[in-house]
Amino acid sequence: MRGRNHKILVNPQLCRDCQTCVLACSLYHENVCSLSLARLQIIKDMEIYEFNILICRHCDQPECVLACPCNAIQVNKQGVILIMAEDCNQCGLCALNCPYEAIFYCEVSGKYNKCDLCANRLGGPLCVELCPVKAITLNIETASARRD
């Protein structure tokens, strides 16, 4: 677990269903605006007017990594959990075992997708930057904080 320090935090009670995070995600990763091709989802329960944000939290003890029979899910130095598409056999065990339901099967590409914190983007995850109400935030733990 060495070097793990990036965590997504969500507060669904702040969410107001603008879907900006989802649209920005699909635009950045897939060059289209779509709610199905994003690496996160907003789920609304109309009966009680409540929302849920399904996005990978980049857990300390990731169930998806343990569940994957192909070692196709890896954790990088920043603690970001990534799917190595070339190693994935599309068995779906990662998605089944994710406690946050945050790994999504894309019927168009036939691949499993998950949040990669907008890998390689200098400004960090777009969903965090564009959420107008800070319902999604990024917590970067310092090394000293982790030692404590």
Added chain:
Amino acid sequence: MTAGWVGKILDVDLNTGCINHRDTMVYAEKSIGGRAMAAWIAWEEMPAGIDAYDPGNIIIITTGPLTGTLAPTSGRTIMSSLSPRVYPKPWYTHSTLGGWFGPALKYAGFDAIIVRGKSETPVYLDIQDGKATLVDATTLWGMDAKQTQLALKAKLANQAQILTIGPAGENLVRFATVQHSEDNAAGHSGFGAVWGSKKLKAIAVRGTGGIPIANPNGLLQEVLNQGVFKVTPCNGVLSSQKAQKRRPICSQACTFNCFVGEYAHTVEEKVIPIHCIGGTWASENGMKKTKYTGGSVDVPAGQNFGFCEEATLHEECNNLGLDLWFRLVMQPWLIGCIQRGVREIKGYPIAPTDIFWFDDFMHQLAYRKELGNIFADDLLRAMDELETELPEDLIKLGRELEFCFGFPAHREGRFWDEEPLPFWVISAMMYASESRDPTIGSHQSSLLLADFLLADREITRHQFRLLSDKVWGYPDALEPTFENKAPVAIWSQNQHMLIDSLPLCDFAFPQLVHPMEDQEEWKMTEDISGDLDIDLRLLTAVTGVRKSREELTQAVEQAFTLERMLLARAGRSRNLEEGLAPHFKLPCRADGTLVDETGFSRLLDEYYSARGWDLKLGWPQEDRLNALGLAEVIPELRHLRSKITP
């Protein structure tokens, strides 16, 4: 196919059950999209001389190139049809709604839907990823708007986005809405009744597709440059409230801190979003603002029933599928009855300040029962029915409250918002030339600037001169006079058409004024002008098509002129528009200014001339049509003129 579009229009014939696909680009290439695209379709396909409930009437549901993209506030849908609300006879008009339906329609592979004909039995239209099916809706018929949505979500998918009518639409209430989600509606134009007449209960859509973006990085950069949680340019600057994190939004991709939204709790402690007029119901002082005394007209204050009670009523009103605006005219009018000693109408007792009576009245309206059956045809038609039974001043009051062809008065400087000179003059020109209350879609186009004038006349007039010079090319465009206001009215209407066509929200765009966080910042700002090219940049990033401002203006003027031709086709002309004059003879509630019939006629002259319309009928002249590239409509125009002046 151009990026921003998904390529197909769904054409549904309820007479035969046939469903066809058409090419979006046939219309998208000659319009911008949305309302402008609908105007082209209506001009070509809407039969002349029919009633709103005639099976030949068509419902046109359109999106624009920005719908469903990341462009801020773009998740809007436009609905157009013949309106049963319009008085004295139906004509073509539009309503727009926010929410999530339009985006979902595009993700499912369709840019628009045309519904024609009439089903024998209740049906709903089920759309999923390129396929559309008409499904029996017998079990849904009778359900309210929320029940219908929950039932369809349970049956189809939780993420399905649904347009539906409530009981009011089923029972042909002339101000019935088409509802979506909790609080979104095509509300003002009574299209719910058109759906009801066609036995169309709902349209459910779900799609897994995406919208191609020509320049993804350009769109992202534009959105990032705009920033998030900015106060909408005019709205909110003068509020003492600071930004709050918890405000509901009413449209997909909206990242603004918009002051027209708020959360409420019903008496059952449910949290619900309320926007705009719903907020007025729930605000302690909101309903009191209906009070107006001027000329020989006395509009009583409405009565608020308490925050949670109002939230509950508001939710019921939406679920019944009634236009929330009915409350702003009917409750004051009914209170006026009580004040004049009229305590029953046609034998039915009235008690408009009793919440239980009012709740019952809403249900009577939606189900066309008892007293509700009279008022379900709207206040204006109810006045015709009650003309011989009630005191003359009550009948006059009812007619004044819906002075604009059956639409509730709004931002015209008298009965509701305070529009000091020159804003009510701009508003009057718009009322006289459009198919419906024109001010709902033009808040940021100019009308909200009135609030600045009311806050500090000295600061504002200086700011306005700079702004006017920059935007309209002459410094006195917003001077408190009656002259030379047509360019502002026309500009506002063009902007309204543009944001209804891209589409964007009129509480955020156009950014005539740049977003300012509070009143102090506003007072310290000399040049309040905003960035008026955001729309162009968004359009270019999404579609890849680089249009000039002049090309966009040409397209919106074309569409506006087609709408005017549709009005001419329905028999609307200057004669009817002169009929609005008495309303503007009432003193403005903000500054007491007014205009007599002669003055109103001068306003029409100035406006018609600026538009290139003739002064006799107010219809487009042939040279103007040629200049707009609309030579194809000239033969019908000649025919229409020949029927009036043989």
